[in-house]
Amino acid sequence: MIASFHPPVRTLMGPGPSDVNPRILEALSRPTIGHLDPAFIGMMDELKRLLQYAFRTENALTIPVSAPGSAGMETVFTNLIEPGEKVIVCQNGVFGGRMKENVERCGATPIMVEDEWGAPVDPGKAEQALNTHPDAIAIAFVHAETSTGVRSDAETLCGLARRADCLSIVDAVTSLGGIQLEVDTWGIDAIYSGTQKCLSCIPGLSPVSFSEKAVQKIRRRKSKVQSWFLDASLVMGYWGGETKRAYHHTAPVNSLYALHEALVILQEEGLENAWQRHAQNHAALVAGIEAMGLGFLVDKPWRLPQLNAVEFPDSLNDADVRSNLLNHYNLEIGAGLGVLAGKVWRIGLMGFSSNRVNVNQCLLALGTVLSTMGYNCDPSAATTAANAVYSSQ
Amino acid sequence: MIASFHPPVRTLMGPGPSDVNPRILEALSRPTIGHLDPAFIGMMDELKRLLQYAFRTENALTIPVSAPGSAGMETVFTNLIEPGEKVIVCQNGVFGGRMKENVERCGATPIMVEDEWGAPVDPGKAEQALNTHPDAIAIAFVHAETSTGVRSDAETLCGLARRADCLSIVDAVTSLGGIQLEVDTWGIDAIYSGTQKCLSCIPGLSPVSFSEKAVQKIRRRKSKVQSWFLDASLVMGYWGGETKRAYHHTAPVNSLYALHEALVILQEEGLENAWQRHAQNHAALVAGIEAMGLGFLVDKPWRLPQLNAVEFPDSLNDADVRSNLLNHYNLEIGAGLGVLAGKVWRIGLMGFSSNRVNVNQCLLALGTVLSTMGYNCDPSAATTAANAVYSSQ
Numbered sequence: 001m002i003a004s005f006h007p008p009v010r011t012l013m014g015p016g017p018s019d020v021n022p023r024i025l026e027a028l029s030r031p032t033i034g035h036l037d038p039a040f041i042g043m044m045d046e047l048k049r050l051l052q053y054a055f056r057t058e059n060a061l062t063i064p065v066s067a068p069g070s071a072g073m074e075t076v077f078t079n080l081i082e083p084g085e086k087v088i089v090c091q092n093g094v095f096g097g098r099m100k101e102n103v104e105r106c107g108a109t110p111i112m113v114e115d116e117w118g119a120p121v122d123p124g125k126a127e128q129a130l131n132t133h134p135d136a137i138a139i140a141f142v143h144a145e146t147s148t149g150v151r152s153d154a155e156t157l158c159g160l161a162r163r164a165d166c167l168s169i170v171d172a173v174t175s176l177g178g179i180q181l182e183v184d185t186w187g188i189d190a191i192y193s194g195t196q197k198c199l200s201c202i203p204g205l206s207p208v209s210f211s212e213k214a215v216q217k218i219r220r221r222k223s224k225v226q227s228w229f230l231d232a233s234l235v236m237g238y239w240g241g242e243t244k245r246a247y248h249h250t251a252p253v254n255s256l257y258a259l260h261e262a263l264v265i266l267q268e269e270g271l272e273n274a275w276q277r278h279a280q281n282h283a284a285l286v287a288g289i290e291a292m293g294l295g296f297l298v299d300k301p302w303r304l305p306q307l308n309a310v311e312f313p314d315s316l317n318d319a320d321v322r323s324n325l326l327n328h329y330n331l332e333i334g335a336g337l338g339v340l341a342g343k344v345w346r347i348g349l350m351g352f353s354s355n356r357v358n359v360n361q362c363l364l365a366l367g368t369v370l371s372t373m374g375y376n377c378d379p380s381a382a383t384t385a386a387n388a389v390y391s392s393q
Numbered sequence: 394m395i396a397s398f399h400p401p402v403r404t405l406m407g408p409g410p411s412d413v414n415p416r417i418l419e420a421l422s423r424p425t426i427g428h429l430d431p432a433f434i435g436m437m438d439e440l441k442r443l444l445q446y447a448f449r450t451e452n453a454l455t456i457p458v459s460a461p462g463s464a465g466m467e468t469v470f471t472n473l474i475e476p477g478e479k480v481i482v483c484q485n486g487v488f489g490g491r492m493k494e495n496v497e498r499c500g501a502t503p504i505m506v507e508d509e510w511g512a513p514v515d516p517g518k519a520e521q522a523l524n525t526h527p528d529a530i531a532i533a534f535v536h537a538e539t540s541t542g543v544r545s546d547a548e549t550l551c552g553l554a555r556r557a558d559c560l561s562i563v564d565a566v567t568s569l570g571g572i573q574l575e576v577d578t579w580g581i582d583a584i585y586s587g588t589q590k591c592l593s594c595i596p597g598l599s600p601v602s603f604s605e606k607a608v609q610k611i612r613r614r615k616s617k618v619q620s621w622f623l624d625a626s627l628v629m630g631y632w633g634g635e636t637k638r639a640y641h642h643t644a645p646v647n648s649l650y651a652l653h654e655a656l657v658i659l660q661e662e663g664l665e666n667a668w669q670r671h672a673q674n675h676a677a678l679v680a681g682i683e684a685m686g687l688g689f690l691v692d693k694p695w696r697l698p699q700l701n702a703v704e705f706p707d708s709l710n711d712a713d714v715r716s717n718l719l720n721h722y723n724l725e726i727g728a729g730l731g732v733l734a735g736k737v738w739r740i741g742l743m744g745f746s747s748n749r750v751n752v753n754q755c756l757l758a759l760g761t762v763l764s765t766m767g768y769n770c771d772p773s774a775a776t777t778a779a780n781a782v783y784s785s786q
Contacts, residue, residue: 001660002443004416005436005653007426017646020425023397028647029422032413032595033400034725043398050395066597067460070642071622078620101621196643202425204459204597204645226619227471228494229464247730249463250589252597253410254421255648260398267394332427337640 010326011353013362014334015146015307016174017196017203018350020258024201027261028254035251043260044239044251050263054176054199054271055191055209057183061232062209063239064195064259066252069173072192072206074102075230076169077140079210079218080190083107086136088129088166090121092152093145094337095171103140106226111136117339118297118309121152123160130164137217138167138189144175146197147337149309149346150298151179155186162187167214173197176207177266178278178306178350189214195255198278198306200351201262204255262351278305280393281354285347288363288386292370292377297344306354309336309344313375318342321369329365359386403719404746406755407727408539408700409567410589410596411743413651417594420654421647428644436653437632437644443656447569447592447664448584448602450576454625455602456632457588457652459645462566465585465599467495468623469562470533472603472611473583476500479529481522481559483514485545486538487730488564496533499619504529510732511690511702514545516553523557530610531560531582537568539590540730542702542739543691544572548579555580560607566590569600570659571671571699571743582607588648591671591699593744594655597648655744671698673786674747678740681756681779685763685770690737699747702729702737706768711735714762722758752779 012019033040051062065072077099081087085108089099092115103110113129115122121141130139139161143154154170161168167189175181178198183191189211196203210218210232218232225231229249237246266274282305286296289310297309312318318335322345325331334346347362360383367379405412426433444455458465470492474480478501482492485508496503504526506518514534523532532554536547547563554561560582568574571591576584582604589596603611603625611625618624622642630639659667675698679689682703690702705711711728715738718724727739740755753776760772 002439002657004420004657005423005439005650007423007436007650008430008432009424010426010430012425012427014427016643017425017427020647025422025424025647027397029418030398030400031402031418032405032410032589033403034405034407034410035596037401037403037719037725039401043400046395046398067464067622068642068645071460071464074620074622098621105617105619105621194643196425202645202647203428203643204648224498226498227467228491228498229460229467249461250409250587250596252461252595252648254413254418254595255597255645257398257400264395264397326430332430 008330010330010332011358011361012332013348013353013358014332015346015348016194016350018200018348018353020202021200021265021352023265024258024261028202028258030257032253035253036245036247040253041245047256047260050260050267051207053267054263055183056181056185057209059183059209059211061215061236063235064256065206065208065230066249067206068204069192069194069206071230072194072208073098073171074227075208075232076190076192077102077106078227078230079225079232080138080167080169080214081106081108082221082223086111086133088113088133088136088139090126090141092119092121092148092150093117093142094147095142095145099140099171118148118150120150120302121157123153123156126157127160130160130166136166138169140169142171143181144172144179144304146174146307147340148297149304149307150302151304158186158188167217174304174307177274179304180275183209195259195262198351199262199266200353201259202255204252205259278349278354281349281356281359282308284359284386284389285349287389288359288382291382291385292367306348306350308347308349310347311344316370316373316375321373324369325365331362331365356390401723404724404751404754406741406746406751407725408739408741409587409743411593411741411746413595414593414658414745416658417651417654421595421651423650425646428646429638429640433646434638440649440653443653443660444600446660447656448576449574449578450602452576452602452604454608454629456628457649458599458601458623459642460599461597462585462587462599464623465587465601466491466564467620468601468625469583469585470495470499471620471623472618472625473531473560473562473607474499474501475614475616479504479526481506481526481529481532483519483532483534485512485514485541485543486510486535487540488535488538492533492564511541511543513543513695514550516546516549519550520553523553523559529559531562533562535564536574537565537572537697537700539567539700540733541690542697542700543695544697551579551581560610567697567700570667572697573668576602588652588655591744592655592659593746594652595648597645598652671742671747674742674749674752675701677752677779677782678742680782681752681775684775684778685760699741699743701740701742703740704737709763709766709768714766717762718758724755724758749783
């Protein structure tokens with residue numbers, strides 16, 4: 001017989017999921033009701049408004065997809081793109097590569113604009129690609145690359161897209177709620193995110209939003225969307241503004257309670273305050289990491305406050321450090337992905353995880369583990385440096 | 394400002410979601426850990442074994458898809474079917490129609506075998522279709538049609554498929570855990586289910602299982618699976634048996650805790666005991682419904698114990714009855730779907746909802762509401778008839 005599973009209690013400072021606020025876990029466990037219950041429909045309407053607040057948009061088609069961020073990505077590509085079309089994909093990490101896969105699986109052609117892993121997308125190269133391929137229907141890029149901790153200049157890139165009369169597709173899985181993101185002001189046409197990063201909700205849902213221009217592109221489709229489950233026109237029959245909702249699929253009722261609560265918390269704090277909090281905890285972490293003599297993969301102006309790619313000397317065994325932190329401190333930090341495996345740690349300060357206690361705990365634990373492994377550093381100097389940042393602000 | 398959402402407490406006796414056992418809601422709200430945490434990987438291994446138990450299979454590729462039942466359906470079709478292929482689809486309700494959509498969106502051709510809504514799939518017609526279309530690569534049907542409450546003879550239909558050297562695809566969204574289902578003994582090649590029906594877990598996950606023959610078909614694909622998110626080969630890199638798991642997408646961690654607990658509960662009760670419980674509560678409900686002078690859409694041998702399509706006189710206003718039950722008794726029963734809208738109610742007795750208290754509550758509430766609406770029936774006679782069934786067994 002298999003027994004009930006009781007997870008260990010961790011502090012989640014990896015690339016997501018982040019620590020979930022107990023208020024959200026409590027909301028998650030409220031009694032399940034029907035997905036067509038009038039009380040539930042009312043909650044869905046609030047959820048759309050809360051997502052519009054978080055995305056800073058008036059887009060009517062702003063909903064959570066009933067599956068994780070990768071399904072949100074697929075929702076955007078599979079609805080917008082038809083076979084034979086051309087899409088410019090900017091890649092500077094793992095998730096640009098996944099966009100390329102999506103474009104190909106839609107039967108379309110990706111035009112790749114490559115940048116170094118750890119560097120932002122170069123707007124000059126993007127502009128050149130738009131000029132060379134005036135027939136591209138969209139340009140896609142990752143706002144906050146979870147694999148490298150780099151921010152790209154979404155405002156500039158979307159401006160280029162608009163001038164080229166091209167749709168902009170933005171991966172905001174790690175940016176939503178953590179750094180400035182302005183869907184309407186920047187003119188983003190299609191965007192997707194995840195719930196388990198800076199919203200600090202449980203993993204499993206993907207907020208998406210489509211501009212009116214993107215919706216028009218979907219309406220003009222000649223072919224059916226290849227996914228029935230992710231077909232936005234059908235999904236909107238359930239989430240749409242009409243009084244009578246049509247059943248499409250059974251919504252993940254309890255996960256939606258949790259997302260509702262996560263967004264209520266965000267609204268209580270205020271979006272700009274949340275960005276400010278992420279920036280402050282990042283500054284403190286940076287001070288502590290630098291006091292330990294470690295450096296960052298990403299140049300200062302492009303660093304994501306919510307995801308810190310920390311470089312370490314070859315002499316340190318990456319896996320040993322991380323399993324030490326997990327086993328002795330219940331602290332999860334992330335490994336490098338792809339070409340950065342074994343070269344960086346990814347320290348997340350996302351959402352509820354982004355707080356002073358976690359910054360201190362992480363610096364102390366990491367410093368202690370590194371010291372015992374022969375790396376010369378002073379954990380208490382690191383926390384002193386971090387706390388000086390809080391005192392100065 | 395939008396406030397936290399507190400759902401009403403309902404009794405869920407519609408077509409799903411069903412009432413969720415409080416043990417499962419509590420498991421759901423346990424602290425989130427990372428999707429690559431060794432403790433989580435251990436839980437995933439147990440989850441696969443528990444699903445094999447529920448499906449009665451040794452299939453290695455037995456996992457929960459990170460999205461609702463419709464995505465499970467799409468996982469099966471999109472992985473097994475390539476463009477240009479031919480699939481026989483048996484339709485006797487809404488969900489056979491959704492299978493047809495799936496086949497078409499894979500670029501394949503559905504050969505339809507139609508039966509009345511409320512009747513089971515006719516094996517004679519299925520056999521004829523297999524003979525007429527020896528090039529069909531699969532035959533697909535719904536084991537338990539949620540739109541009509543009818544069971545089809547999965548064992549016979551899978552036997553026909555095997556003899557025709559054709560794959561069998563089975564929709565078990567509403568059957569898993571509620572009636573006999575034998576994946577290995579019946580030779581089912583691909584099957585998908587939902588969590589919010591007879592497993593009484595929260596909605597949002599879809600258990601699937603593929604036979605070795607189905608896996609071989611996937612391995613021989615000439616084209617890539619059109620969905621990256623649902624690509625079984627990639628998903629298996631994360632769920633697979635290898636020691637080193639590769640990140641694919643972020644698993645819905647807390648929902649998987651809940652499914653684990655739901656299956657632990659099923660295992661504690663015993664699968665056959667669960668089937669027996671569903672049968673007994675169904676018998677009691679039938680006695681009560683008949684005592685009220687109402688009848689059933691489906692002929693007795695093909696009725697699903699977990700989903701009862703009850704016919705009502707034209708004189709009754711369907712929507713009024715259901716909103717009366719919801720508003721005054723917090724009781725949800727289901728409306729008819731598609732051609733059965735306004736013609737039947739769908740009364741679910743699924744999983745944790747399938748119990749004597751619910752049978753009594755439903756009969757009493759329904760009888761009282763019908764009486765106040767001018768339909769001549771005696772609620773207490775209905776509950777007496779139902780309780781006689783329990784006493785006699």
